[in-house]
Amino acid sequence: MNWEPLRLTFELALTTTLVLLVVSVPLAFWLSKTTSRIKPVIETLVSMPLVLPPTVLGFYFLLAFSPNNAFGSWINEWLGIQLVFSFGGLVVASVIYSLPFMVQPIQAGLTSLPPSLSEAAATMGKSGVTQLFRVLLPNIRKSLLTGIVLAFAHTVGEFGVVLMIGGNIPGETRVASIAIYDEVESLNYVAANSYSLILFALTFALLLLVYLLNGGYLKRFWKW
Template sequence: MIDDFSQTLLVTLALAASTTVILFILGIPLGYGLAYTKFRGKAVIEAMVSLPLVLPPTVTGFYLLLAFSEESAIGSWLIHTLGLHLNFTFSGILVGSVFYSLPFMVHPVQSGFENLSSSLREASLTLGKSEWTTLMRVLLPNIKPSLLSGLVLSFAHTIGEFGLVLMIGGNIPGQTRVASIAIYDEVESFNYDRSNAYALVLLGVAFFILLLLFTYNKKLRTRTLL
């Protein structure tokens, strides 16, 4: 039987890992498209991607809560057509986390593409390589630091989410209760030892993944100089 402490940490890590994987899949084509294509409305797309950076998480969570409810057109379609009930479920906080952490993946990837020499892409396309082959074999291998930064930032940001998760998912043990919410609950109950235990785990995880990022980037810079 898994105790409440372990269960909360598992939900937190599952949310962060799932969000990061989905963002990795979405972030590459989005970052590529924003870096290399010009079209009307591009500024609108960039603004929408960046919106979570300036909106309070409670505002984002509130509007997603309304959108997922049966009273809204989107929520009604999700519930009655697809059978998806997103409010107060793990799936709901996963969708919210993907939206809220989107810029933390897209911006590093887009920046990585934009900082590459345009001759790399042009040479590959001139030699008859497809866009897909150029992306997979030429561009992505050259923006590994940007990809890693996006992965680390997305994972770390999701672990620390509070307001958005609370608005969409509530505080259901084993389903939507994540460590950040648990810390708040324990402090409210004056259970500082328990809140400290959660906080130490999050601190350790955050420090470890940042250490991996900086170590990898340092090794990569050393290889480039050699």
């Protein structure tokens, strides 16, 4: 079994999760506080990857990032970045595709906090940024952990978006989900089973850890 697809998969999942953490925290904070009329529109756009077929998103990413189109040509010429059939393109597509899995748990956690926390911090002269990172986020650690794990696990399992925007380039875009598809097409079920078992075990362990932490089971275990 070739370990390169697994390495690429975990590298993609880790990179995507880190970028999502930076993007999702301020976005979730704004969504939890704003009364703007465009809030439902933004929430709809964020949530669309949950219901939209991955191949649809992948197709439009392919069109947008293609050097034959204005946006893709501008990125290629002015920034020197090629997003089609590249690892960078996988990261950009994965960030958008996994966005709701990070934003929604954090937004739900922030919304559930009592307003008195922010009000008390404001009376002490704390800025909005300080309130977010010093007061609010420490009180939604479970929501943060849930978002991080879900985004990571969801990125690990991507197929349609990855195939459309990245293709199947060994060492560059051939992640584990694509490798499984290739091995099945080649009737190499032993290799496909090896990749699948590793991904299954990893995602099961990550999700189990979230449920154990959020349910307080680990604390009960240590008390024993």
